[in-house]
Amino acid sequence: MATMVDVARLAGVSISTVSHVLNGTRNVEKNTRRRVLSAIEQTGYRQDTLARALRRSKTDSIGLIVSAAGEPAFAEMVHGVEQAAADRGLTLLLANSAEDADREQRAITTLLERRIDGLILARAANSTPGLMADLQQEKTPVVLLDRLFPDASFDQVGADNRDSMRRLVRHLTAQGHTRAAIIAGDIRVPALSERLDGFRDGVRDARLSDADQLVLVGRDDSELQERLTDALRTSAYTAVVACSTPLAVAGLRAIVAAGRRTPDNVSFATFDGFSNSDLFRPGITTVRQPAFDMGIAAVGLLADRLSAPHANPRTLRLHQALELRESTEDYSR
Amino acid sequence: MATMVDVARLAGVSISTVSHVLNGTRNVEKNTRRRVLSAIEQTGYRQDTLARALRRSKTDSIGLIVSAAGEPAFAEMVHGVEQAAADRGLTLLLANSAEDADREQRAITTLLERRIDGLILARAANSTPGLMADLQQEKTPVVLLDRLFPDASFDQVGADNRDSMRRLVRHLTAQGHTRAAIIAGDIRVPALSERLDGFRDGVRDARLSDADQLVLVGRDDSELQERLTDALRTSAYTAVVACSTPLAVAGLRAIVAAGRRTPDNVSFATFDGFSNSDLFRPGITTVRQPAFDMGIAAVGLLADRLSAPHANPRTLRLHQALELRESTEDYSR
């Protein structure tokens, strides 16, 4: 591999001149520049980012840790982050915590050792608050994605979960539903607890009784599925709301297992949803998370932070569209 | 940020000793080791991967360039690669070429400048053969993923596309279909041209006429969709086969636009398919690409290559399961 020394020798200049033409960091005579450029060409010289980063203590790279690389919503966020990073000349280091705090901690350490300029983090469900305190101490800026932190001392990008759920419930109650089951999942995850809060808002808006609603909370999707199956068999719930794609899978399976049908017997709606779901029956009413745009926005916040380290932290809440489909239509008790 | 010098001073040893306890690269007395370890603790020392990599000329990182980060199949490959890399202590640098040769070239340059130990590449559709020749010259090992190269001079991981399609066509012809349309898409993509070859194999197996089949080739999905719509309106094709998820979207839309219905009027099958598609109607017969495992396998090949630079290149073809569903059932002419 050719180095700056090789280029300098071939061009008959000093390595400092080579560096300066490379970075455009001071004037160099037209003619010398030409010689350097052609020497670069001939030697096939390629800058060594490592040495450069070591010297400048800046890597032009950012890290992204997602909590569930397998979920479509996170895959989209990764896509968005990658695009926005590349547009800014930043390289993306990707890691997946798989909802595990230990793996998350290891990923953070690894990325910080690699001296990333900034970190975008969708925290694992069982991530400890202590982690955030530690991160506060680091000089590497952090942007929280999707999995937000209650006190707004970080830059964060999320969705308007609570309000979106409230709108969804309003839609259901407007159709006459009075008893619904919500599969809330692991409410240690802020986005999920926000959605549950929104559900309660909606129930209150419609002056319905909390006791008539079924709230399914827990970490084990298949257990939730069973509980819902039982509930649908024995009680008169007329609507089911799922709070994420995997929970929607559990919900739909429970509906089938209980011998119910959507939308005939039971209305169904979900957050996040399934891709291309408009092509299939039943069409499912979905609150669509703008995951790709959230990824873009996270990089934006991070870039802003890098250029203004002491500005006030910002929390962005992106709007989620409510896509109405047949799974919540034609309800009649 | 504490450095090895700080640790050494605090522990009252030389930096070389610190380095050796850090890397376990030579024996150090139990007692000194303890002192060093505690000094590391106290200073909050963290290894600087950059300096280390510069010195060792080895970064313990790999690059992955996908051609279409938005497609579910590639998202799964990313997931698999990330997991396998993390399991081996490798950091993943991710880039997306978005099927554009220029972006691909830039991504390659960027990653090589970062001195990745190896590269996993799903080439862009319009990637030039010259690129592969250039890559041959690099000392950085390359593993081709999904988008393979005809001459097997690289390590590669793909699927048994041709044979899988042949099996699928056999299933269709066994049901009595004699006229099918295949949406082959951009056959510059090897996986797609292989699938088309398999289609022709299947047609020949059944002693059907090529002229009775409709082969739709092109880069613009919506144009293919229109052509298929017209064909379905005017000709008696009884089956449609799509060669990727986006092409399946086009195919299903065309079927609807032509006023046909699956499976009543027309059978339908696709490669790659939709996630959780078992939950929806019509259930679609799908050749499922083992994308996650392909990602895992690619890292495996790369790791092997790193430890045995001069071994013969290997091409892995993973088996794709044929999932039969109702979209190809109950056909009667």
Add this chain to the structure above:
DNA sequence: CTGTTAGCGCCTTCAT
């Protein structure tokens, strides 16, 4: 068992 030292390739101040 431990220490000294020469770079890895680059940027950047200080001279000229």
Add this chain to the structure above:
DNA sequence: ATGAAGGCGCTAACAG
């Protein structure tokens, strides 16, 4: 307009 030279933080001979 250009060069010389000192590190960035670390590993790996080479010495003791």
